[in-house]
Amino acid sequence: xxxxxxxxxxxxxxxxxxxxxxxxxxxxxxxxxxxxxxxxxxxxxxxxxxxxxxxxxxxxxxxxxxxxxxxxxxxxxxxxxxxxxxxxxxxxxxxxxxxxxxxxxxxxxxxxxxxxxxxxxxxxxxxxxxxxxxxxxxxxxxxxxxxxxxxxxxxxxxxxxxxxxxxxxxxxxxxxxxxxxxxxxxxxxxxxxxxxxxxxxxxxxxxxxxxxxxxxxxxxxxxxxxxxxxxxxxxxxxxxxxxxxxxxxxxxxxxxxxxxxxxxxxxxxxxxxxxxxxxxxxxxxxxxxxxxxxxxxxxxxxxxxxxxxxxxxxxxxxxxxxxxxxxxxxxxxxxxxxxxxxxxxxx
Numbered sequence: 232x233x234x235x236x237x238x239x240x241x242x243x244x245x246x247x248x249x250x251x252x253x254x255x256x257x258x259x260x261x262x263x264x265x266x267x268x269x270x271x272x273x274x275x276x277x278x279x280x281x282x283x284x285x286x287x288x289x290x291x292x293x294x295x296x297x298x299x300x301x302x303x304x305x306x307x308x309x310x311x312x313x314x315x316x317x318x319x320x321x322x323x324x325x326x327x328x329x330x331x332x333x334x335x336x337x338x339x340x341x342x343x344x345x346x347x348x349x350x351x352x353x354x355x356x357x358x359x360x361x362x363x364x365x366x367x368x369x370x371x372x373x374x375x376x377x378x379x380x381x382x383x384x385x386x387x388x389x390x391x392x393x394x395x396x397x398x399x400x401x402x403x404x405x406x407x408x409x410x411x412x413x414x415x416x417x418x419x420x421x422x423x424x425x426x427x428x429x430x431x432x433x434x435x436x437x438x439x440x441x442x443x444x445x446x447x448x449x450x451x452x453x454x455x456x457x458x459x460x461x462x463x464x465x466x467x468x469x470x471x472x473x474x475x476x477x478x479x480x481x482x483x484x485x486x487x488x489x490x491x492x493x494x495x496x497x498x499x500x501x502x503x504x505x506x507x508x509x510x511x512x513x514x515x516x517x518x519x520x521x522x523x524x525x526x527x528x529x530x531x532x533x534x535x536x537x538x539x540x541x542x543x544x545x546x547x548x549x550x551x552x553x554x555x556x557x558x559x560x561x562x563x564x565x566x567x568x569x570x571x572x573x574x575x576x577x578x
Contacts, residue, residue: 232256233263236578237363238552239289243281246556249578252291252359254367262310262370263302264318269361270295270387270545271571273417273478274320274501276559278349282503286349293361294320294347295572297376297386307370315376317535319389320525322347322358322372334527336372362555364578374532377539384544387417387570388535390525391545395422395474396534397526398497399429402472406430411466411473411489412451415442417562418476418499420546420569423449425534426474428541434470436462436486445568449546463488468516470494480506483520487512495519545570551577 233254238247257263275292277283296318300310310316324331325341337344345352348360360366376385395418404410410431412422419435426433427450434453435446443454455462466489473486478500487496487508498521513520526534538544546569550558558571 233365235364237291237359238555238578239291239359239362240279241289243286243288244279247279247292247362247559249552250289252363254365257302257304257367259304259306260370261304261367262300262307262316262373264296264298264316264366264368264373265301266296266298266361266363266366266575268297268383268386269293269573269575270390270547271555271558271562271573272387272390273562274390276562277478277501277503279559283501287351287357290349291359291362292348293363294318295386295389295391296347296361296366297382297389298366301365303370309370310373310375315378315382317374317376317385317389318347318361318366318368318372319374319393319531320347321345322368323353326371334529336527337525362552362573362575362578364575372528374528374535377536379539379542380535380544383549383572383574384547385535385538386572387421387545387547388538389531391418391421391570392425392538393526393531393534394418394499394523395476396425396537397530398474398499398523399426399431399472400530401523402495402497404429404431404472408432408471409434409469411436411470413437413457413473413475413481413486414477414500415446416476416565417545417567417570420445420449422474422476423451424543427451428537428543434466436473442568472497474499476500478502480504483508484512487518487520490516490518492516493518495521498522499524545572547572549574553577
């Protein structure tokens with residue numbers, strides 16, 4: 232066991248505070264990672280506030296982890312001390328179900344994936360995330376960060392990057408395809424960069440035009456305000472794929488009207504409350520309303536390699552650990568462009 236400093240929420244809705252936690256001793260196939268940077272995801276806030284249901288406390292959030300290997304178990308073959316690595320939203324799965332064998336560990340049906348935090352590992356111990364100095368993870372759930380990516384801008388790719396890359400790839404975003412991104416936040420700005428790099432024609436659909444200049448600089452071809460009813464009239468039947476990154480309920484019937492025949496609206500944002508849709512919005516045009524959750528380990532590595540090849544990193548604001556609670560408030564008021572990243576040396 233190793234004692235490390237961390238920031239944890241002691242109870243639901245409580246401010247995060249500095250504490251110490253225990254990391255397990257390095258096992259045969261484990262990698263000990265010195266965490267250098269940890270992104271703040273809106274999911275962290277949802278879970279600290281129990282917005283998605285009952286949670287495990289004390290909670291150390293953080294599933295956008297970038298660091299350097301400092302120790303490996305005797306059976307580790309994929310990594311060595313000094314390697315630049317990352318850990319995303321999961322640290323284990325059953326490894327035996329069809330989805331796990333197919334590299335879709337995020338959809339594990341053998342008990343579900345084990346989250347990097349707010350979950351129980353196979354020993355029944357709570358997992359604790361990346362707002363900490365170190366973490367121990369099985370090598371099969373660690374990914375390599377290419378040399379072309381700085382660790383600070385790479386950290387958010389472990390969630391925001393893969394969460395948007397996976398649906399873009401699944402629904403074949405690329406040349407000749409028109410893709411809309413709903414929301415211009417932590418996930419949305421990555422979706423714009425990735426869809427542009429994949430060769431699609433990219434449109435941002437945001438509540439206002441406040442971030443229009445940013446959106447166009449990051450790769451969007453068009454930018455519309457959804458608060459303007461004319462947007463839905465002008466863009467009706469336009470898109471092959473819409474990726475919604477917002478975590479608030481949408482008027483799904485309105486957004487589905489923007490799809491072409493056989494188009495898909497893929498949700499990666501997860502509202503805390505139920506949503507509704509008129510099924511005629513799907514029937515008339517054979518449209519798909521879908522969801523997508525992160526990506527498997529192999530696809531996450533593919534995404535990182537793609538980002539390194541195309542010079543893509545997150546747009547970040549680097550903060551010290553003492554600023555975490557303020558950062559949470561600013562995320563909730565959409566006051567960040569576009570991802571807070573914690574310099575874990577300040578923990």
